[in-house]
Amino acid sequence: MKHNIEELLSTHGVKPTPQRAVIADYLLETHCHPTADEVFQAVKDKLPVALSRATVYNTLNALVTAGVIQEMTTEAGRVRYDANMSDHHHFVDIESGKVFDIPAETIKQINLELGDKFKVHKFHVTIFGEVKE
Amino acid sequence: MKHNIEELLSTHGVKPTPQRAVIADYLLETHCHPTADEVFQAVKDKLPVALSRATVYNTLNALVTAGVIQEMTTEAGRVRYDANMSDHHHFVDIESGKVFDIPAETIKQINLELGDKFKVHKFHVTIFGEVKE
DNA sequence: TCCACGGTTAGAATTAGTCTAAATACAGAC
DNA sequence: GTCTGTATTTAGACTAATTCTAACCGTGGA
Ligand SMILES: [Mn+2]
Ligand SMILES: [Mn+2]
Ligand SMILES: [Zn+2]
Ligand SMILES: [Zn+2]
Numbered sequence: 001m002k003h004n005i006e007e008l009l010s011t012h013g014v015k016p017t018p019q020r021a022v023i024a025d026y027l028l029e030t031h032c033h034p035t036a037d038e039v040f041q042a043v044k045d046k047l048p049v050a051l052s053r054a055t056v057y058n059t060l061n062a063l064v065t066a067g068v069i070q071e072m073t074t075e076a077g078r079v080r081y082d083a084n085m086s087d088h089h090h091f092v093d094i095e096s097g098k099v100f101d102i103p104a105e106t107i108k109q110i111n112l113e114l115g116d117k118f119k120v121h122k123f124h125v126t127i128f129g130e131v132k133e
Numbered sequence: 134m135k136h137n138i139e140e141l142l143s144t145h146g147v148k149p150t151p152q153r154a155v156i157a158d159y160l161l162e163t164h165c166h167p168t169a170d171e172v173f174q175a176v177k178d179k180l181p182v183a184l185s186r187a188t189v190y191n192t193l194n195a196l197v198t199a200g201v202i203q204e205m206t207t208e209a210g211r212v213r214y215d216a217n218m219s220d221h222h223h224f225v226d227i228e229s230g231k232v233f234d235i236p237a238e239t240i241k242q243i244n245l246e247l248g249d250k251f252k253v254h255k256f257h258v259t260i261f262g263e264v265k266e
Numbered sequence: 267t268c269c270a271c272g273g274t275t276a277g278a279a280t281t282a283g284t285c286t287a288a289a290t291a292c293a294g295a296c
Numbered sequence: 297g298t299c300t301g302t303a304t305t306t307a308g309a310c311t312a313a314t315t316c317t318a319a320c321c322g323t324g325g326a
Contacts, residue, residue, distance in 0.1 A: 015272080036314080054277095057315070076213075077283090079313085091247070102245075106246050112239060113239050114260075117266070127251075128255050130252045130254070152304085152305075182306090183305095190284075212282085212283090
């Protein structure tokens with residue numbers, strides 16, 4: 001664990017436990033936007049006790065609610081989790097399905113002409129394409 | 134049925150059947166980006182025979198493959214269907230969850246500075262906000 | 267020490283979606 | 297018009313993702 005997980009969880013109002021720490025730590029170190037089951041597979045052997053899927057889901061939902069991570073989606077229907085909470089968008093390699101973070105500043109300008117009826121809180125750009133090499 | 138469904142399906146290589154026609158017709162007339170189950174509920178009594186969920190899913194998948202409709206998603210994990218095939222983005226009312234189509238021209242400019250590594254095929258903007266009144 | 271409470275667990279339940287096998291519908295051949 | 301092969305539909309079984317339930321810890325405070 002390279003990150004100070006306990007402090008991160010505490011400052012977000014989530015009581016640190018070994019299960020939560022190992023899940024949050026995995027999410028912070030990976031960049032692969034894993035599904036719940038990928039999180040489960042990745043961390044289940046890192047604890048001295050058995051890990052329940054219910055705990056994984058409970059923890060992921062708690063972390064989302066606390067603002068430590070966010071949900072995102074690429075293919076319709078598969079929920080993925082992302083510990084990168086900076087303002088960013090996503091590039092999806094249409095061949096491999098791999099997801100890359102694209103900083104918000106990378107999108108130079110996006111002007112919306114939505115009229116008076118729509119008040120924009122935030123927007124998210126999902127980009128589909130190919131990664132070279 | 135206001136639309137010429139049979140012709141639409143035929144020109145896309147989907148053999149028209151009563152089940153497919155009623156499903157496609159519903160998708161063309163609604164603007165609500167329904168889920169598979171919402172489609173099922175909306176059309177099941179419009180046929181003289183019982184309608185199977187399998188047929189709804191088969192038809193939706195066939196229409197997506199044929200390019201008659203597209204899948205989209207707002208909340209993580211729920212697949213929705215959209216018969217608007219024009220180039221457009223989506224505005225989600227964060228209170229009601231209602232989805233509004235935003236023509237692509239509404240977004241005046243979006244310049245991406247992704248470098249040589251990423252080749253963009255398409256992108257989609259999901260906007261979250263409130264609808265006034 | 268005892269208790270209350272939050273957290274975890276295994277497994278059951280639910281839900282969305284796919285698969286299977288049997289029944290139907292139907293277009294073309296005769 | 298009948299025959300027959302193929303496509304479609306159907307009900308229900310199945311699977312996978314997620315939530316729920318109820319029992320079981322573990323810990324900090326009375
Ligand atoms: Mn969720
Ligand atoms: Mn699908
Ligand atoms: Zn990300
Ligand atoms: Zn749309």
